[in-house]
Amino acid sequence: xxxxxxxxxxxxxxxxxxxxxxxxxxxxxxxxxxxxxxxxxxxxxxxxxxxxxxxxxxxxxxxxxxxxxxxxxxxxxxxxxxxxxxxxxxxxxxxxxxxxxxxxxxxxxxxxxxxxxxxxxxxxxxxxxxxxxxxxxxxxxxxxxxxxxx
Amino acid sequence: xxxxxxxxxxxxxxxxxxxxxxxxxxxxxxxxxxxxxxxxxxxxxxxxxxxxxxxxxxxxxxxxxxxxxxxxxxxxxxxxxxxxxxxxxxxxxxxxxxxxxxxxxxxxxxxxxxxxxxxxxxxxxxxxxxxxxxxxxxxxxxxxxxxxxx
Amino acid sequence: xxxxxxxxxxxxxxxxxxxxxxxxxxxxxxxxxxxxxxxxxxxxxxxxxxxxxxxxxxxxxxxxxxxxxxxxxxxxxxxxxxxxxxxxxxxxxxxxxxxxxxxxxxxxxxxxxxxxxxxxxxxxxxxxxxxxxxxxxxxxxxxxxxxxxx
Amino acid sequence: xxxxxxxxxxxxxxxxxxxxxxxxxxxxxxxxxxxxxxxxxxxxxxxxxxxxxxxxxxxxxxxxxxxxxxxxxxxxxxxxxxxxxxxxxxxxxxxxxxxxxxxxxxxxxxxxxxxxxxxxxxxxxxxxxxxxxxxxxxxxxxxxxxxxxx
Numbered sequence: 152x153x154x155x156x157x158x159x160x161x162x163x164x165x166x167x168x169x170x171x172x173x174x175x176x177x178x179x180x181x182x183x184x185x186x187x188x189x190x191x192x193x194x195x196x197x198x199x200x201x202x203x204x205x206x207x208x209x210x211x212x213x214x215x216x217x218x219x220x221x222x223x224x225x226x227x228x229x230x231x232x233x234x235x236x237x238x239x240x241x242x243x244x245x246x247x248x249x250x251x252x253x254x255x256x257x258x259x260x261x262x263x264x265x266x267x268x269x270x271x272x273x274x275x276x277x278x279x280x281x282x283x284x285x286x287x288x289x290x291x292x293x294x295x296x297x298x299x300x301x
Numbered sequence: 302x303x304x305x306x307x308x309x310x311x312x313x314x315x316x317x318x319x320x321x322x323x324x325x326x327x328x329x330x331x332x333x334x335x336x337x338x339x340x341x342x343x344x345x346x347x348x349x350x351x352x353x354x355x356x357x358x359x360x361x362x363x364x365x366x367x368x369x370x371x372x373x374x375x376x377x378x379x380x381x382x383x384x385x386x387x388x389x390x391x392x393x394x395x396x397x398x399x400x401x402x403x404x405x406x407x408x409x410x411x412x413x414x415x416x417x418x419x420x421x422x423x424x425x426x427x428x429x430x431x432x433x434x435x436x437x438x439x440x441x442x443x444x445x446x447x448x449x450x451x
Numbered sequence: 452x453x454x455x456x457x458x459x460x461x462x463x464x465x466x467x468x469x470x471x472x473x474x475x476x477x478x479x480x481x482x483x484x485x486x487x488x489x490x491x492x493x494x495x496x497x498x499x500x501x502x503x504x505x506x507x508x509x510x511x512x513x514x515x516x517x518x519x520x521x522x523x524x525x526x527x528x529x530x531x532x533x534x535x536x537x538x539x540x541x542x543x544x545x546x547x548x549x550x551x552x553x554x555x556x557x558x559x560x561x562x563x564x565x566x567x568x569x570x571x572x573x574x575x576x577x578x579x580x581x582x583x584x585x586x587x588x589x590x591x592x593x594x595x596x597x598x599x600x601x
Numbered sequence: 602x603x604x605x606x607x608x609x610x611x612x613x614x615x616x617x618x619x620x621x622x623x624x625x626x627x628x629x630x631x632x633x634x635x636x637x638x639x640x641x642x643x644x645x646x647x648x649x650x651x652x653x654x655x656x657x658x659x660x661x662x663x664x665x666x667x668x669x670x671x672x673x674x675x676x677x678x679x680x681x682x683x684x685x686x687x688x689x690x691x692x693x694x695x696x697x698x699x700x701x702x703x704x705x706x707x708x709x710x711x712x713x714x715x716x717x718x719x720x721x722x723x724x725x726x727x728x729x730x731x732x733x734x735x736x737x738x739x740x741x742x743x744x745x746x747x748x749x750x751x
Contacts, residue, residue, distance in 0.1 A: 163634050164647060165476060167469035169523055170348065174330040174465050175360040183326075184613050191674065197614060198673065200319065210325040214364035220428075223469060223648065224641065278370075313484050314497060315624050317671055319617035326615060334463050341524065347464060348523065373498065373619060374491065470648065475660040476629040483626075498620065510625040514664035520728075578670075 154292040156189040157230040159250065162221050167179065172220035179213060182245040183264050185229040193290045206269035211240065215263035226250040227260070232294035239280045240268045241291060244299040263301070304442040309400065312371050322370035329363060332395040332413050335379040343440045347420065357415035359428065365413035376400040377410070382438040382444035389430045390418045391441060393395040394449040414447070454594040456489040459550065462521050470518035479513060482545040482563050485529040492591045503554040508567035509578065511540065515563035526550040527560070532594035539580045540568045541591060544599040562599070604744040606639040607629060607680040609700065612671050622670035629663060632695040632713050635679040643740045658717035659728065661690065665713035676700040677710070682744035689730045690718045694749035712749070 160181060168174040189198045221227060228248045247261040249289040255289040269287070270278040283291075310331060318324040328349040340347040348357040371377060378398045385392040418429040419437075433441075460481060468474040490497040498507040521527060528548045535542040547561040569587075570578040583591075610631060617741060618624040640647040648657040678698045685692040697711040719737070720728040733741075 161638075163630065164468060164637055165474050165630050165633055168464060169467035169469065169471045170357055170359065171469045172359070175363060176326050176465060180613065180615050183615055187614055187674070188611075207320055209320065209322070209370070210367055212364070213325060213367045214362070216362045217360055220359070223355040224637070254402075300432065311488075314487055314618060315480050315483055315626060318614060318620035319619065319621045321619045324615050328467050330463065333465055337464055338461075374487070407519065445530070459747070461716055470659065472659070475663060476626050476633075479626040479629065507618065507620055509622070510667055512664070512666045513625060513663070516662045517660055520659070 153193065153233075153290075154294040155230060155232045155290075155298070156192060157228050158185045158188050159226060159228050160184070162223055162225045162227065164223055167282040172222055173225075175215070177215075178215050178245075178261055180276065181227075181229050181247070182215075182231075182243075182265055183249060185231045185245060185254055186243060186265070189231050193289060206270055206272040207240075208241070209270060210265055211268050213264065215261055217261045219260045220250055220259065221239065221247070221249070221260055228255050229271070232299045233291050234264070236288065236291050236292065236293065238282050240281065242266045242275055244294070246299065249273070264274050288292060303339075303343065303383075303440070304444040305380060305382045306335070306342060307378050308335045308338050310334070310377060311363065312373050312375045312377065314373055321333050322372055323375075324363070325367060328367075328395075328411055328413055331377075331379050331397070332363075332365075332381075332393075332408065332415055335381045335395060336393060336415070336417075339381050342366070345437055345440060356428070357421040359389070359420060360415055361418050361427065362416040363414065365411055367411045369410045371397070371399070373409055378405050382426050382449045383441050384414070384444065384449060386433070386438065386441050386443065388418055388432050389424050392416045394444070396449065409439055452490075453493065453533075453590075454592040455530060455598070456485065456492060457521055457528050457552050458485045458488050459526060462525045462527065464523055467523050472522055474538045475515070475517060475524075478515050478517075478545075478547065478561055478563055479549070481527075481529050482515075482531075482543075482565055484514075484575070485531045485545060486543060486565070486567075489531050491510050495587055495590060500535065506570055506572040506578065508541070509570060510565055512566040513564065515562045519558065519560045521547070521549070528555050532599045533591050534564070534594065534599060536583065536591050536593065537543055538582050540566055541583065542566045543558050546599065560570070603639075603643065603683075603740075605680060605682045605748070606635070606642060606741040607678050608635045609640050609648070609678050610634070612673050614663060614673055617673050621673075622672055625665070625667060628665050628667075628695075628697065628711050628713055631677075631679050631697070631710055631713055632663075632665075632681075633692075635695060636693060636715070636717075639681050644738060645737055656720055656722040656728065658691070658748070659720060660715055661686045661718050665716065667711045669708065669710045671699070671710055672681045678705050682716070682749045683741050683742065684749060685691065686733065686738060686741050686743065688732050690716055691733065692716045696749065742748040 166177045230246045232244040245263040269283045272278045317326045320448040380396045384394045395413040419433045422428045466477045531548045532544040545563040569583045572578045616627045680696045682694040696711040720726045722741045
């Protein structure tokens with residue numbers, strides 16, 4: 152029952168902008184990549200098209216605070232922390248830290264938050280929020296609040 | 302002295318994801334496009350490389366709440382509202398509303414917020430926050446709080 | 452029966468990279484946006500989910516030659532030219548030219564090509580190429596070869 | 602003196618489109634990521650801002666042929682092959698193959714090509730092509746033509 156999970160990723164040239172730093176919107180792609188890897192690690196689908204089953208986790212609110220810029224070729228850890236599990240929604244916190252010679256530096260470069268709601272979709276494509284299934288809930292453990300306080 | 306500004310834009314195929322809706326990160330590109338058009342409209346640079354002058358407005362915090370999905374070919378108004386002008390930072394609110402037959406529908410599909418800080422960069426590339434120049438400040442008028450309350 | 456079509460678009464900050472120019476991959480998004488607007492203009496769907504009808508036009512081959520860079524805030528015309536209409540596929544050429552004071556400059560900044568095949572998809576999601584429907588074919592006229600020779 | 606190099610990468614949710622497959626433009630980001638990792642592996646910079654030295658490798662021509670679609674969570678090898686080293690330019694071929702249970706499948710899902718020219722940039726930002734420096738040339742070995750024939 153994991154309460155945190157992490158991936159390591161390198162800033163690509165295409166992720167920079169003319170200011171020479173990683174464009175702010177790219178942090179959200181990295182959060183989603185970390186979340187997808189987290190779901191793979193616990194053998195749950197981020198999205199499933201099996202009729203009548205969980206279809207997906209559309210975002211209802213996201214945010215990010217930027218403390219210091221990331222640059223091309225920076226190697227970065229993205230850490231996911233389970234902040235809250237509600238009846239129909241889950242809130243993840245994501246922390247970005249650089250690596251130097253394979254060691255994770257303590258400074259938080261950016262911290263984001265994603266609230267996603269569990270939905271099913273009917274044959275007409277209309278999505279409806281639903282309670283998080285028990286087998287999903289069983290695999291989500293809350294991270295200690297101190298681990299993501301800003 | 303504008304306190305609001307808007308652009309109209311169409312959801313592209315590449316902006317959708319396998320759930321059939323506009324991917325949540327794309328809303329931030331649209332906010333930035335609206336902000337850039339706003340700066341063009343008031344004859345101010347979003348970013349300038351003239352040495353010693355304003356260099357840019359890196360984001361320090363961004364957020365977005367998603368109320369209803371946007372889909373391929375949806376025509377959408379993005380409205381920028383000046384929420385706050387601090388000594389060294391500005392906060393914009395952005396509202397997304399669909400158009401139908403050229404008329405803006407009242408429903409807010411998504412609402413975002415961007416806090417950007419005014420910086421200069423030295424020859425070493427290091428950025429330092431600076432007070433917003435007077436000629437910029439003179440062109441930013443606060444929107445009424447009621448216009449962006451969620 | 453149009454053989455060409457164009458849109459005008461401004462280079463966004465997020466489309467630049469640390470070299471200060473529009474990232475090369477973004478030209479393909481612009482081509483697709485022009486193609487989608489072209490299909491809207493002739494009242495045909497770029498993609499349709501009506502069962503049994505045309506589903507879409509996946510790309511089988513794309514290319515782009517870059518002659519000169521585009522930069523932030525450049526205003527650019529993307530022109531689509533119908534190069535070839537085969538039984539099951541269509542080939543479009545796209546030309547990128549800058550505008551100055553509302554006038555299109557003659558220099559071609561980039562020229563791309565997209566070959567898309569007409570497919571239907573069964574209920575199992577498997578796509579199969581199909582002859583271009585007559586009502587689509589009737590709306591595609593070849594551009595003169597001289598208009599897109601490099 | 603490597604003539605080929607590869608990375609392995611997973612298709613992210615954000616890289617899909619409403620047709621349920623990886624959007625065609627994303628293949629170019631993967632090619633660039635593979636190229637950047639290749640340069641890191643041979644201790645050469647893909648881009649350098651040291652005045653008077655190699656500045657970068659802007660693309661002059663790119664292309665991609667798509668044989669079969671990639672889908673969310675597919676694990677994919679991108680292999681770079683050095684096709685041609687000219688005086689001022691280099692041409693890479695990239696092949697995309699899926700992995701199954703950690704084994705690379707033989708089928709080529711997509712094959713791309715990138716021609717990049719070696720440039721320096723003056724203090725005015727204007728780029729000029731230059732001969733590939735000897736220390737770079739020394740690290741680029743041609744792949745056998747049979748390895749990338751389509």
